[in-house]
Amino acid sequence: MSRTMIKVRAIEHSVLTFQTISVENGVSPRFLLPVREFEEMDRKGQLSVKSISNAEHPIPHQAVFIRLTSSRQLLICFRWLNSLDVSSFVRAECVQLPYDDLEAFVGESKRGGVPTEWKRLSLENHSSPRLVFLDKRNLRRCLANKAIRRKLLRCLLGGRFSDPEVQEIHFRDRAIPYSFTYQEICDTPVRTVGSLTLFYQDDLDKAYYHVRSHKEPNPARPEYRMKFDPYLHERWDLL
Numbered sequence: 001m002s003r004t005m006i007k008v009r010a011i012e013h014s015v016l017t018f019q020t021i022s023v024e025n026g027v028s029p030r031f032l033l034p035v036r037e038f039e040e041m042d043r044k045g046q047l048s049v050k051s052i053s054n055a056e057h058p059i060p061h062q063a064v065f066i067r068l069t070s071s072r073q074l075l076i077c078f079r080w081l082n083s084l085d086v087s088s089f090v091r092a093e094c095v096q097l098p099y100d101d102l103e104a105f106v107g108e109s110k111r112g113g114v115p116t117e118w119k120r121l122s123l124e125n126h127s128s129p130r131l132v133f134l135d136k137r138n139l140r141r142c143l144a145n146k147a148i149r150r151k152l153l154r155c156l157l158g159g160r161f162s163d164p165e166v167q168e169i170h171f172r173d174r175a176i177p178y179s180f181t182y183q184e185i186c187d188t189p190v191r192t193v194g195s196l197t198l199f200y201q202d203d204l205d206k207a208y209y210h211v212r213s214h215k216e217p218n219p220a221r222p223e224y225r226m227k228f229d230p231y232l233h234e235r236w237d238l239l
Helices: 035-044 099-110 137-144 146-156 230-237
Strands: 005-011 017-024 031-034 048-050 064-070 074-081 088-100 116-122 130-132 164-172 182-187 190-199 209-219
Touching: 005 099, 017 035, 017 074, 017 088, 031 035, 031 064, 031 074, 035 099, 064 146, 074 099, 088 099, 099 116, 137 146, 137 164, 146 190, 146 209
Parallel strands: 130 164
Antiparallel strands: 005 017, 005 116, 017 031, 048 064, 064 074, 074 088, 164 182, 182 190, 190 209
16 A cells, blocks of 8 residues: 655744645645644643644544654544535545654744745555445534534544554444444454444533444455354344
8 A cells, every 4th residue: 555645834834734645545635733733732742632624625624643752753643524525435544754854844934944845755654444424314414513513523533433454434324313323344354333322412512422332243254154143233233
């Protein structure tokens, strides 16, 4: 699998834009990060999670920045909807960069020096599964409500859906509003299936997504077909 190119631009010494380019996901939208937040992350020297919105796009994109102090590296995981069509799957790129080089670029740009653009291939290629919403009703409802949309994206970005051995994760609507079932699409003998349920829907300040999951033999594996357990199939249907 090919590595990912990351382009970082400095705008007016106060804002950084991040963009990824890869064979699998093409060109990503631009993610905006104020320079002061980048510097704050450096001073704290700890995990820093940022919710980033692109002002030119009505649907917020999300990114997680993790400062790896021991290896002097920066891990960034980007997620975005492929288009304005809510039936599109979520794309994701996780990249690892040399922190010192990026910090030097930010410092030079802030002082008004040259260059204003920094490009680098990712140090490692961290694959991430595609999140595919097979139904549209509940996803549309989530995206139409700013508070619920933020809670859903935070849930999807939490790391639970980032197993590199999983190619895709398929989501379907539940009868419960704003909620979904999901199943992993992978080649491993065991896969994960489960549900995302929005609790406290009558009070969005308290509302949160609860993820319930369990492991089951993967029906995509030939050896599973020889010992198929109907109970597992029924249990999935009732989630």
